[in-house]
Amino acid sequence: MRAQALGAGMLAQSQSAIAPFRLHRPTTLTQASALVAEYPEATIAAGCSDLVARIREGERIERLISLQRVDELREIDESDGTLRIGAAVSHHDGSTHRIVRTAIPGFAAAWSSIATVRIRYTGTIGGNVMAARTRYEMPLLLGALGAEYDYDATGRLLCHVRVNTAGLRWFGYERSMRPTATLALAVRAAPAGGIDVRAVAGSEYRPGYTLTAHAPGDDLRDLDPSALAATLAEQLPDECADHTGSADYRRHLVEVLTGRILRAAADDGVERTPTP
Template sequence: MRLQSRGAGLLTPTQAALPPFDLLRPTSLADARAVLADRPEAVIAAGCTDLVAAIREGLVPSTLVSLRNLDELRTVEHDGTALRIGALNTHHDGSAHPVLGAALPELADAWSAIATVRIRFRATVGGNLMARRYRYEMPVILGALETAMEFSTAAGERRCTVDEFVRRDPAAPEGRTLLHTLSVDTASLVAFRYDRSMRPVTTVALAVRRSRDGLRLTAGVGSEYRRAVLVRTDVPVAEVTAIDHAGAAHEMAGQLPDRVGDYAGSARYRRRIVEVLLRRQLEAAA
């Protein structure tokens, strides 16, 4: 991709030039909210790795809102009960942040392993989620952690979980609003593991949380070819060591719908892989 000398815009490999568009650069979250309220058709630009791909796929923005100057969306904070991650953190900066490393090192390790070096220094965690691409790993990782996504919309603030967002219609209005923060409950979290050894066929993230009656297990299952899926089970024990690892893994893998199957592996094959990986994760957590 390259620029035309007369300023007609970016050229895709098909040699089709983008028509002129308005480029806005808000300097605060409040400014960004105002811009989006005034221009609901605006396309948001963060790391731009997915924006370039979308343009190549036919996106023609009339207004582009760059978040580059919003440093307040690059914070990582932990108050002992909740971990809050700004959506503008790149994969490199976010995973290497000392607050994340101290609060949830397993998430830092999982996050640090995804993507290529070039993408890690440019792409943002918010963009990774908003792109809704099956092969991206953060929906699996953050979905298992039951992460809340916090949006600014023309109607005000709104929250939903990563799993809820992934399952919604991509044409829904939230796709054009501003994701500013990701929030993870750490108070009830007992253990977290992520296994990408079988990627691209399957990746599995597992979170173990304390519940009123024992422990709740939540697993995110993804692949390069299908939307991420969450499966859950509750076990009436107080410690991970007391869980029937094989039984819990078998039950959770059995919840996977038939749609997890594709040309790279049948649903039965994926259930078996997920069962083995979940058992190993539970054993490691114990």
């Protein structure tokens, strides 16, 4: 494999061979965790789509722990109101999985919209999260859902993503204004009554900002999308501005995108389950 060197500008980019590295291919989660503990400096990868990008950006890999053969990290299940997704589940497999589509149809639909076809079959939910790139969309989706992450004892190996599905009434995602603005939004029944709204608004150049609001009543059809959208958008700090737009412009975009999702929730009344 060969990597392109950055900084070539208008000239042809140079080519350089990737230096040899040590490869470990565990087949169980226990083996993988032991290797991570033994080699704390090692690079961890599953689908390797982000790894290829990092190598092209100049990163040197000396030891790689591949998770591709660890079947435990590709499991998906739901029980007691918790959806659990293995960190090595690919975008394609996760978004088309029957359990995911039944548990949170809106999340499955949003998941199916991210990345290119090539990356969808190789990139994983865990890799998308652990890469910590603002242009990757999974952190926004999971952030709006209030997802929790299970790591191994070293704290370096992400094992599972857990999402509480109890009380979840609606989930929507708007990416029509990428790269300037993307927004994920979850609507839940509040424990003490009413409806809680949690949104994460980001862009390709800024981390996501968490926005929250509460609405009285229990019927989604009684939501006031315009008022809730304005409440959420005004929470964006001035630091949300970047070279694609001012803070006021991004607040306007978030208000528009939030309103779209909330109107869809109010019009539907209840999230529909897709046809298998």
